[in-house]
Amino acid sequence: MTIDALRHWRRDLHRLPEAAWCEFRTSSLIAHRLNELGFTVMLGDALLASSLVMGRQIDVAAQKERALRQGANPDWLARIENLTGVMGLWDSGRPGPTLGFRFDIDAVEVDEDGGEQHQPNQEAWQSHNPGWMHACAHDGHTAIGLVLAERIMAQAEQLGGRIKLFFQPAEEGCRGGKALAAGGQLDDVDALLALHIGIHAASGELVLNPTEFLCSTKFDVEFMGESAHAGLEPNAGHNALAAACMATTAMLGIPRHRDGMTRINVGQLSGGSGRNVIPGQARLQGETRGASPALNDYVFGQVQRIVEGAALMQGVSYLIRKQGEAIGINNSPELIEELMPLADAMALNTVHTRRFGASEDAGFLIERVQRNGGQAAYLILGADLSAPHHHPAFNFDETVMAHGVGLLERFIQHRLAVS
Amino acid sequence: MTIDALRHWRRDLHRLPEAAWCEFRTSSLIAHRLNELGFTVMLGDALLASSLVMGRQIDVAAQKERALRQGANPDWLARIENLTGVMGLWDSGRPGPTLGFRFDIDAVEVDEDGGEQHQPNQEAWQSHNPGWMHACAHDGHTAIGLVLAERIMAQAEQLGGRIKLFFQPAEEGCRGGKALAAGGQLDDVDALLALHIGIHAASGELVLNPTEFLCSTKFDVEFMGESAHAGLEPNAGHNALAAACMATTAMLGIPRHRDGMTRINVGQLSGGSGRNVIPGQARLQGETRGASPALNDYVFGQVQRIVEGAALMQGVSYLIRKQGEAIGINNSPELIEELMPLADAMALNTVHTRRFGASEDAGFLIERVQRNGGQAAYLILGADLSAPHHHPAFNFDETVMAHGVGLLERFIQHRLAVS
Amino acid sequence: MTIDALRHWRRDLHRLPEAAWCEFRTSSLIAHRLNELGFTVMLGDALLASSLVMGRQIDVAAQKERALRQGANPDWLARIENLTGVMGLWDSGRPGPTLGFRFDIDAVEVDEDGGEQHQPNQEAWQSHNPGWMHACAHDGHTAIGLVLAERIMAQAEQLGGRIKLFFQPAEEGCRGGKALAAGGQLDDVDALLALHIGIHAASGELVLNPTEFLCSTKFDVEFMGESAHAGLEPNAGHNALAAACMATTAMLGIPRHRDGMTRINVGQLSGGSGRNVIPGQARLQGETRGASPALNDYVFGQVQRIVEGAALMQGVSYLIRKQGEAIGINNSPELIEELMPLADAMALNTVHTRRFGASEDAGFLIERVQRNGGQAAYLILGADLSAPHHHPAFNFDETVMAHGVGLLERFIQHRLAVS
């Protein structure tokens, strides 16, 4: 039964959630399963453009050791050198388009609710990795992907074309999507679907055209100056903290934009060493937002200029590192049209347009496919929730996973069925 | 033999250095010894004005436990409730002046040199408290004080008046002197001597009038605002980090002073929590300096005004905490005159005036005695060094400790001898 | 003929435009005419709350002298002590409501076009006060008010209730409305109408419900510190320019607001005297804006806090002076309903809602009437223009003034006709 398999996978993943870029156990299990079913497995640099990986500072050896202890598949773990994430390719050998499906696999930094009311505790599948939790339903997304892989193989003889299942790492913080998009495996995809469980939609609802995805850039800045004794030779220092303070002040003053909502924040700053030492280094973490890519780019462009100028003022050097990025999403209208009757046939309650109001790095994948002439869409698979996303008591109605598999399967049949 | 006793004490203390305000083992041993010799022992609130204690954030229970493990005297440890430091009072019962002597007892945050060339390693009395070291000779000062106590008792019948031996905690960072001065035990002292081993003087030298003690104030500032989601409602925050940045920038701009050298530094700053949260709190550590108390006060006065103004600008509250303070020192000329022949008689090479160029919180003690009509002086007891003060390989020629005891003993005889 | 009278008045005023708060000639002529017709005239402190007068720094004696030279009525000029502006009250002595009408009378700082194409030049009624021009049609508004006064008297026997004609000074820069509203003469008004010629509407159009009036506060800040020789005693100064710079920087960083559009600008700043003198004074001019009064208040509230904080940081004093203020306008729906058939009867092309997109200090009058339970509305009387408002070549189709008189007259008849 599909729903049993879905529950099995979802709860296994829920029990052992893994942080962004640390999904070694998850990736090894996905790779093993896809391979077992007959998919060609792609990993690492073959899948992601490593130069665009963002927000990744991990101890690979320690994470792999942990993953192994927690039941990773040893063979596939060994083949995953550094970068997590998996793609499974199935090629019918027959003519036809290439379809892509994206499932994100990482967990969030949330300490799961320990109360008796919380279903995972009642049934003993709560998180065993303290501080981390699948509180954004990526466990469900992954389960959908794995069961869809089974369904594809079960009807392989009736299908033409090719199918690519993308299991994306590091969606949280919008850190992995850009590298996956740039990896190139999406370039021959004719139609891509991504979905998210929950998000302002109830069980039985399907939002075909979510809107108002916020564009955002997450960035770290490091200023590197020269320490000096503040009493004996203050002139010998190059004050990295002063640069950080002036940059922060100036960033807060980035002008509003005529065309709509923008945001700027410096959320963390630390610098200096001893009280009597001119600070030789300082770091800050910030983010920009905009109602459109152009608005976000406007703000981040000013951030870059301000950082450069502040560094120059103090005679220090600097590094700006993007730690995450999201762009807007505009579903392909033809795809929305195509999906509507499929959803209707499943008796799903389709909603055309609803505000998303958050960030999603699937935007990079969708834009890549569309730029290459393909179609792409991001769907909200409604689900009753026990608590909001990222909340310690988050849980979702597991039955909706079957809707997800069903919809994607029907889409595959619609596009790839051998007549 | 005096020198054996001095070495014994010095090396015992060297082996188990204790941080400022954590000198529980040291204090318990001093108290026990003074009591044993017949001194009246004073501790804690009876000795220090606790409201003026600076730069003290310690876990008393944990420190006492450690001290006990490391051989503290259990009885006296129990009597030391919170504040370290000890005074021993000897009263001859005969008329005569009251003399005071100050010895500082804390260690510094330095990781002792592990090399074979370093004498403590050769003889196995190197620091057993990692990260802490008697690298400023306070172990030697304390040893001098304890052996002086013996010498006083050995000639008690020939002396009149009274003697107070002050074993001061937390000289490093200039954190304890002000509280000790304000405690009141110096108010009846007619003459006070303090000494320091080393400091630009060689073995056999005695500097009678060191000059250019830097006035300084060490301070921490905390800004307390209101966090808010930087994307959803930026207007709801009160940005503590912005206040800290603006305060820092403005402090660096405190104008120079016509009358001489001033300094200002913000050595550390940290604030904020998540990247997407308006920072609700921020902290900074700074220091001011001046060639005179008036110059230091000028700078610190501006710091206070700037912090208040920056907090107001952002609608946040703030706390300024003094973490240390030092004022200038001007030795009483009569005392210098009195000491010169005593030093000559010991064949010490007396140096009248030499630049000190650092900070010392003995200044508060000296100023207190002088303000009450007494005389006071700070002396440099020359010693050949293996490395500069606060250096991991610091060590000093232990024989000079005997010069110290000798000089102080002669001064006592000169003032208190019953004719 | 109404249109001849309208043209006469309009061109006379156009020829001698007077700046905000300097409308001495204009006011004297209005007062004379209203009195002549039988209205009770109110002036000065009886009309305006002088403590709320904004943006007024004038030489009264010089302005009155000029007004006299330019044909002011000497008797009424003498009665206008300081504040310009006039109200005419007509009381039927019969029961009935009190109606109010507002006409603004000041000119703008624009140098009138000297070209032959410009109609006033062709007919020799162009501005004779260089640098000042009725380029916002207030000459037309005033003419409408004066001719309406005639029309009222012509049918006095058929009307009940009371009528108040408000000739408001200093609308430009939003400087006079607040003082007029607070003066109290609006408190018994049951229905108030204000109108503006032009503004995105063509001759023959009447906009009944203009929207998106911007709330705004215009402010000046002065910082008063202490000068000192920058070389000889930098410490003796209190740097007013530094305060202004820090305030400016911080104002630019006032956070965006969740609820909508806000703006902040420091448009001018000047401070200091000689190159080698610590600046003892500095001045800046700024403005805040918001899509709602609450949003504008949010920004201006932060401005005040920032100025206070910046002054404190530098030990200087400060003054914030409001130089203008505008709030939003929401026409009373019943009044719109009532006016629509009256306009239709005149064959005017009524437009229900159109974006205004600028600021108007009639908002204070309208809000005052509405708060006291009355109804009020601001109308756009369409007019073909030769150039945009405030342009040197501005002129308007004078025939629309007759529409204005006609509409207001019909409204009076509708409300006050004795049955």
Add this chain to the structure above:
Amino acid sequence: MTIDALRHWRRDLHRLPEAAWCEFRTSSLIAHRLNELGFTVMLGDALLASSLVMGRQIDVAAQKERALRQGANPDWLARIENLTGVMGLWDSGRPGPTLGFRFDIDAVEVDEDGGEQHQPNQEAWQSHNPGWMHACAHDGHTAIGLVLAERIMAQAEQLGGRIKLFFQPAEEGCRGGKALAAGGQLDDVDALLALHIGIHAASGELVLNPTEFLCSTKFDVEFMGESAHAGLEPNAGHNALAAACMATTAMLGIPRHRDGMTRINVGQLSGGSGRNVIPGQARLQGETRGASPALNDYVFGQVQRIVEGAALMQGVSYLIRKQGEAIGINNSPELIEELMPLADAMALNTVHTRRFGASEDAGFLIERVQRNGGQAAYLILGADLSAPHHHPAFNFDETVMAHGVGLLERFIQHRLAVS
């Protein structure tokens, strides 16, 4: 009589003082006189390196017109194209060294005292150029130079070598010295003398080795951005005023220097246009100082970096213009030795060393001569004063001018007398 000639010249110049770079009348009279006496006259680009001229923004035509009205020599005025300043060369045709003498000729921006007590008023030779006054004795210096020229010619047959008399423009604000030094006419000078009347020395005193000349750089900064409507499109601006404010704040924070006194001041700042316009331009005037050239360079180097960084932060361009510059002065010891007996012979009371404590751009001339292997000295010719330098009531004991001529004449005889 020498003293009558000195008085005549001094009072003529005093009556018609000319600002820096505007000394057209003065220069024409000097040139005429030198030529008349037989000197070869050099002017303009042949004398000054025009690319190093600082702080000069004048209307040449208007100034020449004024000079002509005030009695300039028309022939020589015509030959002075743009740059004021004159050098007279006398060549004996016999072997011998080249001697140089420097006299500064400009007045200061001071409104002369109109009181009866002020000697020039009593005798009707007070300033006729309102706002300008010879309040720094340059009228006296020039008179000394012109009478010295006579004295040289009177004994021409007894002298060998060559003599150059430099009449330097624009000493006030330290604007002309650097260009004169770089002009090259000093490069063959074997010994240069400059003198100043007054300056902490009484009539009859001669200070041979004044010290503590302050090094200083006077600079203007202009920021050029982009204006934009602050309400409609704040994002379109490039805020030059914001750049100026941040630069000012950062300049005030230039760290103190270990090696001695430094100063920084922004004495004037103005920027922006209308209240509702993002400021497109801003200007500031500042100065740096240092106890040594290295210290002044340290501060000015940071100024340049800060301005560049601040401009970059706001995306604006900038110009830094030096408006004046002074370096230190160290008199050649041999020259002091040589002058001492000459002064003694005149019964002058020689003072070896006295603090100057201000800036003098003769430093560039002196440094140029010394760098080329020559000797140079700056002397204080004591004079009783009626009020301090630059004071409206300034006047000096005119008899000391004769001491000046006498000393320089003796020096010439000592060096150039044909034996």
